[in-house]
Each structure stands twice: as C-alpha cells, then as structure tokens.
Amino acid sequence: MTQTPQSLLDAARARATSPDFTRTFDDPVEGEGPLSGLNVAVKDLFDVRGQVTSAGSLVRKDASPAIKDAVAVTRLRGAGAGLVGHANMTEFAYSGLGLNPHYGTPLTPLKEGCIAGGSTSGGASAVARGVADIALGTDTGGSARIPAAFCGLFGFKATAQTISREGAVPLSHSLDSVGVLTRDVGLLRPVLNVLRDRPLPASSAPRAVIVPENFGMDGLDAEVIDAFEAALEVLRASGVSVRRQTLDFFEDYRALPVWHFSAVESRAHHGAYFDQTRTELDPRVASRMARADGVTGIEFARTIAAREALIARADRLFGDTPVALPSVAIMPPTLDDLNDDATYDRINLLALRNTSLANVIDGCSVSIPNTDHPGTGLMLTAPTGRDAMLIAMAETLQGAL
Numbered sequence: 001m002t003q004t005p006q007s008l009l010d011a012a013r014a015r016a017t018s019p020d021f022t023r024t025f026d027d028p029v030e031g032e033g034p035l036s037g038l039n040v041a042v043k044d045l046f047d048v049r050g051q052v053t054s055a056g057s058l059v060r061k062d063a064s065p066a067i068k069d070a071v072a073v074t075r076l077r078g079a080g081a082g083l084v085g086h087a088n089m090t091e092f093a094y095s096g097l098g099l100n101p102h103y104g105t106p107l108t109p110l111k112e113g114c115i116a117g118g119s120t121s122g123g124a125s126a127v128a129r130g131v132a133d134i135a136l137g138t139d140t141g142g143s144a145r146i147p148a149a150f151c152g153l154f155g156f157k158a159t160a161q162t163i164s165r166e167g168a169v170p171l172s173h174s175l176d177s178v179g180v181l182t183r184d185v186g187l188l189r190p191v192l193n194v195l196r197d198r199p200l201p202a203s204s205a206p207r208a209v210i211v212p213e214n215f216g217m218d219g220l221d222a223e224v225i226d227a228f229e230a231a232l233e234v235l236r237a238s239g240v241s242v243r244r245q246t247l248d249f250f251e252d253y254r255a256l257p258v259w260h261f262s263a264v265e266s267r268a269h270h271g272a273y274f275d276q277t278r279t280e281l282d283p284r285v286a287s288r289m290a291r292a293d294g295v296t297g298i299e300f301a302r303t304i305a306a307r308e309a310l311i312a313r314a315d316r317l318f319g320d321t322p323v324a325l326p327s328v329a330i331m332p333p334t335l336d337d338l339n340d341d342a343t344y345d346r347i348n349l350l351a352l353r354n355t356s357l358a359n360v361i362d363g364c365s366v367s368i369p370n371t372d373h374p375g376t377g378l379m380l381t382a383p384t385g386r387d388a389m390l391i392a393m394a395e396t397l398q399g400a401l
Helices: 005-015 071-078 121-128 145-151 185-195 222-237 248-254 259-280 283-294 297-318 341-353 356-360 387-396
Strands: 021-024 039-043 082-087 134-138 154-157 178-182 208-212 241-245 323-326 364-369 377-382
Touching (some): 005 039, 005 082, 021 121, 039 121, 071 082, 071 185, 082 121, 121 145, 121 178, 145 178, 145 377, 154 185, 154 387, 185 387, 222 241, 222 323, 248 297, 259 297, 297 356, 356 364, 364 387
Parallel strands (some): 039 082, 039 134, 208 323
Antiparallel strands (some): 134 178, 154 178, 364 377
C-alpha cells in the first residue's frame, strides 16, 4: 500500500521524542508540491501558527502562540512538506554545542554519549535518526554546520539575504542566516529553491579550493586531520586543484572580536529577559550575554566597520574559489566532557572557530560528511552569493567521501 504524505507525517510524529523535539504539531499536510512526502523538523525559533516559539528557553514558555508562520515555514508548507514539530536547540541559539539544561541535550546517533552539536541540535539528531528528512535551522556562527558534521549530515548555511528570516527569533541580526540539514545531498537544491527568494542559478562546481595554512588547521583532533586529508585526496582525484596558502587576510580576520556581534545584539533582542529573568536562563548563555556590558558603542562601531572591510576583501580575494577546512576541529565530545565551565568554553570556541568565517564574511558554506570518519565534515566556504556553486560541488562529491 502506497503511503500518503499525511501517513508519512503521522509516522514521523509518532517517532518524534524529546530531547530532539520540544513539541510535536498536530496540523495536517497542506497541498502538494516539490517537497510532498518529505517531513521537516523546525528549529524552535521559527514561528509556527498556533504554537509557542520557545527558542529553547523557559522564559518564553508562556508567550502567546504565533498567529502566523515564519516566512520559511510558509514556503515549506506551500511546497507540500509536513511539519513534524519544534526541534530542540541551545537557548536563544547561543552556542555551538547544543546543550540545553531546560529541555535536555540531543545526542548524535553516530557515537555513544556524544552531543549532536548546536545550536540546531534537535533538528540534526532527528534527521540523523531518520525521524525527519529535513531540518530547518539557523546558522549564526556554525549552528547548522557543526551539528551536520557531528551527525553525519549535509549542512548548508545560505547567504543571509537570500532566505527570509522574518518570523524567526534572532540572536545576532548581523550574522544570522537560515540553515538546512539533510541526509541526502540531493535534497539541498529543491529545499533551497523553495526557501530562497529566487531559485538557485545555474552554476558549475569550482575547479580549485584554498586551504589556509594560517587559519583553522591548528588544534585538530587526529581523526579530524585524517578525515580532512582524505577528503582533499578525493578533491584532487576529481580534478580539483588544492592550493595551500598563507594569507594576510586571516591574520586580520583573527583580530576581529567576532563575539561582539552575538553578545551585543542578543542583548538588544533579549535584554528584557536578561534584565528580569536572568536566573531562569542557562547560566552559560547568560554569561555570554553579559559580555555586552564590556563593549562600548565606539568599540562595536569599529567592529562593524572592520567586518564590512573583511566582507569586501573576501569577495575580491576568494571570488569563485572556496576555502576548504575541516567543518569542526574536534570530534563530537561527550556530555561528561562539558561539565566544567572552563572546558566547555574552550571546546565551544574551538567548535565555532572554522564555521564562523562564513558568517563574518556574509558568505555561504556547506559541510559535507566524511562517511569513513563519522563525526567529521569537509567544509567549503565562499563569499556572498556563491550558494549555487557550493551546492554543485557538494553534488559532485556525493558518495565520494
């Protein structure tokens, strides 16, 4: 008997459990389209009509239900996708590790006791476990690509202005973008075409990549090194030139206090919660929000200007040649590894280090799973608007890594 989109959605909802989901929905599939029969785990910062958008936080649990869908959710519904439920996440999306003391911490199915990564943690775990076909997420510093690597998925961070974030709870309006995670690279293009303001243009895969020798390659776990070098060999075998280069750009990039954006802008968006209910917040999130107190207006203005200069330089320097890096410097840590705050801070920064580049340069980026080294990914990052080029590259590498 052929399964209908509704029966597939009902089955997915029956399998959706915490901590991957904060709630499941009960509304039916609407209409038909290119995503009919596919089910989506919606990160719990996108509005879904009739549902409270908690953004992973208890302080929002009594908020009024959304009166309409976020734009991205509307587009997925219109394309025939079924919405499984709100997927768990780091509170306010403020970390790369996906821990949540309120709703529990999703784990990767690839390695026993290890985290799924964040902040799109629940969606990544749900897709990796086959509960959902697609995770609709966000990416402010790696929140789609880190969990993609840890969970063996394809994770795509879109150029920010190409997909509407209307109806999504912000963390940093400067760095936020929409992200998509799937098990099948063949789903990325149709999903992005539904979500984007315009369909992806025709593009060929790049014929060269740049591997920085002065950024992103230190402090790597041994298995991450092995996975990355094996991935580079696959690129070479497919005719892609691998250029190892030391670039002044990365010295200037590393001098940028990227943390200013999330600290200052999270307080702009969530300052009332911070001021009135700070004790109810995840202490690790609250401590990051508190760092905004040490940033003056002049300092933040300088950081904004420095970022704008880096965006322009990246476009000129890299153009249609992506930067190739390990998606994450480390293998997925266990929950027990993260009990100590100092260790948590160190691992969080290391997890976000390579992925944050794409957000700072207002670019796009894809994490491709290294199937022979579960928990690792090859990441390709390009300047603004090269989304189609990266999708083409990911498609050409299907089954090769």
